[in-house]
Amino acid sequence: MIQTMKFHWDQLANNLWPEQGTAQIRPFYFEFVPLDRIFQHVYDLNLSHEENHELVSQIIEIIHFEMLTTLLDYIPEQNHVELVTRLHHESNPHVLLGGYDLSTDVVLASLRRKGQNLHETLLITLINSDTID
C-alpha cells in the first residue's frame, strides 16, 4: 500500500510538475469536483506507470475542458482568451469574475452542478468496468 502510494506520488510529481518558474495555479473550479473517490478507483485498477499517467491526465483534462466550457458560456467571447490566462493566476472566483457583467453566484452555482454531474459521470465510467471480485 505504502509503496503503491509512493509510486503514484513519484509518477505524478515527475510527470505533472510544471516547469520551474511558472507561476500558475489550477483553475478554481477544480474545487467543485471531488477527486478522492475518482482516484481511488484509478488506483484500484493497478495500472502500469504509463497507463496510470495517461488515465489521470485524461481525467484532469476532461474536468478542465468541461468546466471551462460551462464557465465560458457566461463570458463574452471577446474576453475568453483573457479569462483563460487569468484563470491560472487568480484563485478567487469573485475577483476573477467580478469585472464582468454577470452574477458570480449564478455562475458558481452552475459550475457546482456541472462539477457534481461530472463527478458522478466519471465515477460511473470507472466503476462500470470495475469487477465485483
Next chain:
Amino acid sequence: MFPPSQENGYNKDKQQNMSQKVVHHHVKKLHQKAKETLAKKHPKGWAAASKKTVGSPVDMLVNKTGHLATTAALAGTLIANKSVLTAEQLTAKIKNQNVQEEQQITEVTQPQEPKFKVLQRSLTEFLPTAPKKLATGTSAIVSKRIYSILNIRAKTELDGFALNTDYGYMGAEQHLPRFPGDTISKHDQFQESGITRSRGAFGYFSPSEAALTQEAIMQEKYYVVVQSFLSPAWNKNSHQFKDWLKFRKVLVVNPNTGKAVVGVVGDAGPALWTGKQFGGSPEIIRHLNSGKHTAKTTVLVLFVDDPNNEIPLGPVGE
C-alpha cells in the same frame, strides 16, 4: 473490499486487463467529447487553453508552490508544497492516511443506524426516480453498495443470465400452493391474501404435504414473480433459462424504505398490460413496505450469487 475470488490468478489478471481496457476506452471517449465541445462552443477559449506556450492543461493545474490536485486526491494531503519530504515523513503521513481510511471503512461497514436506513439513503441518492432497467455502471454501483451494507453479492446478471429489468414495479401476489392439495388455511400468515388456483410456473415447492420441508415453506413465503418470458435469455434457450431460473435466489429491495428480503423465483408474470414487472408474495410485499399491504412497490430485483446456499431466505438488513 471484496473477499478473494475463487478464480485462479490467470482469470483474475485477464478480467482486470479487460477492466483496464474498458476504462481507457470510455475515458478516452469522454475526453474527446470534452475537447470537441469546448473547441466547438468556444474556439477562442479552446485555442487559449490548448496553447503550447502556456503549457498543457495538465501542467496548468499545478502552481509553483506545488499544490497538486491529483496527488492530493490520491494520497490525501500528502504534500503541501514542492519541498521534498524525507522517507520517514512520507511514510508517517501515508500511515496516518491509511488509519483515517480504515476508520472511514469501519464507519461504512458497521453503521450505527439500522442497515435498511443506510441502504435506503445509499440507493436513493443516485437511482433514477422512475424505475427502468439500470445502466451497467449504475447496476455495478448498486451491487457494490449492497455488498458493503448487507454483505450479499447481488447482481443484475449471473451466470450469463439476466432478466428484462432489474428496477421496476412489484405487484402484490396471492399465496402459491406449495404441494398438490394445499389450501390457504394451511398457510400461517396473511391468509386474507388468498391462494392461487394453480401452482406456480416452476411447479410445486414440494411433491406432497408429507414431504414439505422448512426450506420449501420459506421458498413459498418469499417467492418472487419475474417476467421470464420477456428476458433476453428466453428467446435464446427457454428450457435452459427456465431450469436455471427455477427457485433461483434473488434479493429484493425497496429503495424507498431500504427494506430488503432474499427470496426465490417462484412464478412467471405479471402480464405486460399490468404495468408491473415483478410480483411478490404477501410476506415480501408487507416486509418491503414496513408491514403495509401495497399494490405497487418500487423494487430492485437482483440475482444472489450464493453458490453454496449459505444465505437464508427472508428479511435482511434489519
